[in-house]
Amino acid sequence: MSVATATATASEIISTVTGGPTELKVHPLPGAPLGAVIELPEGVKDPSKLGDKDFETLKKALQTYLVVVIKDQAELAPESQYELTKRFDPTCAGNYGHSKEFRNEKSVLRKDGVSVPTVPQVQILGQGEMTNHCGLDKFTLTHPTHNTFHKNVLSKEEQDAGYTRYYRWHIDAALYGLSPPVATTLLGIHVPPATKRQRIRYEDTGEEFEVSQAATAFVSGANAFDLLSEEDKKLALETTVEYPPHPFIYISDARATSDGLTMVSEGKELPFDQLPEWEESKIKRLPLVWTNPVTGKHHLQTAACAAGSLVRSNGERLGLEETRKELQRLMRPAISPKHVYAHEWQQGDLVIFYNRGVWHSVTGQFAPGETRLMHQCNVSSGLDPVCNK
The missing domain is CATH 3.60.130 (Double-stranded beta-helix)
Known part of the structure; x- marks a missing residue:
């Protein structure tokens, strides 16, 4: 277009x-x-x-x-x-x-x-x-x-x-x-x-x-969603992002990748039992793709630095390092210079x-x-x- x-x-x-x-x-x-x-x-x-x-x-x-x-x-x-x-x-x-x-x-x-x-x-x-x-x-x-x-x-x-x-x-x-x-x-x-x-x-x-x-x-x-292959679009539409409790405290000792998209997995995240008190009911589980109520377009939307796991519609759950690598793979094309304002x-x-x-x-x-x-x-x-x- x-x-x-x-x-x-x-x-x-x-x-x-x-x-x-x-x-x-x-x-x-x-x-x-x-x-x-x-x-x-x-x-x-x-x-x-x-x-x-x-x-x-x-x-x-x-x-x-x-x-x-x-x-x-x-x-x-x-x-x-x-x-x-x-x-x-x-x-x-x-x-x-x-x-x-x-x-x-x-x-x-x-x-x-x-x-x-x-x-x-x-x-x-x-x-x-x-x-x-x-x-x-x-x-x-x-x-x-x-x-x-x-x-x-x-x-x-x-x-x-x-x-x-x-x-x-x-x-x-x-x-x-x-x-x-x-x-x-x-x-x-x-x-x-x-x-x-x-x-x-x-x-x-x-x-x-x-x-x-x-x-x-x-x-x-x-645009990030549109840049995906048809196979990845289908997969993204059927994926939920689960965030850890208090995610910005959870990653406090970890460090980010050089593109700012996600975190380097070195085992530096705080164990859940060292986080402030948390409740299972407050854990955020959000779709990886959100629908724009005006245009009807699908938007690939997540905060990959704070993500804990990706959960597929078939129940498959990706671990922390795999989740980060997958999100970086999906998100990276959208931050190329021609796509950034x-x-x-x-x-x-x-x-x-x-x-x-x-x-x-x-x-x-x-x-x-x-x-x-x-x-x-x-x-x-x-x-x-x-x-x-």
Whole structure:
């Protein structure tokens, strides 16, 4: 399918499900594998205040283009960001966005942000020392880099030369006791100019992909599924991913592969009896393929770094190392450079991504003294994703 055909089809879908054109305008990103820019109706500054029809257009655009960008939102209040995020999934009302285990001292996510005191569902992310922000006098943010998470890291000389890595390809989800959020909103309040470039080297092929400093990378789960062979598509549709209890604590001593897709199996995972108290009923077992409710497309969706086992429809259960190798095999084609949208952050960008349709990854690193300030919000859904075969 050509880009032009895909765009026309997506536009037709949005028009059909919303009952025709609305004041909110959707502009597909030219030449990008996914994504669109949203133009708010005249007079609307706060996207959480959109009327129902315009919001429905925004929601369908999100589920169709998977990543949408609203410009000039640097002043968006945390309360508004939370309200906007909740509108994408009415079942998330009353849920909390971040599990307590995210702040567990053993969790690999423990340094990934600071909560806004008055709106704890909104996380403050970035790099550097911050003062007098959202009621917090002083705090320090640390941008995640592959140096603390990958088994093998780039040398200082390589990093000084501008090379970087995908940190960790994932979906936003606790993957224990809580259902994955439908949408994530990510707001760039203060970001360095996008003029500084970094390069991701693919160690298995030698390819290089140039991105702006600390770009956020996205790939389409639908494209990942489409890239599979017919045999693998059938197998994926009949596979469930089982996650261990407290998965981000379980993998705390393990290290990731150089592509950021999964973990190196060295027996460093914590035994279940050394994890915080857990319940069998809260173990997450999710289909490997999720169905997009607007386009009807199948999306290959998983957080392979956190996966424990794959279970086939015939009852076959793959062990941890085999599960990781299989997921890496299935996912690797989708992160080739031509399939990645790397968002070049500009101050005021509000990026909304369909968390049940894309995977994303942090990239890059900052030099001493460089700072970045962002707000992120996602709220656990009341329902698990489904696969309509």
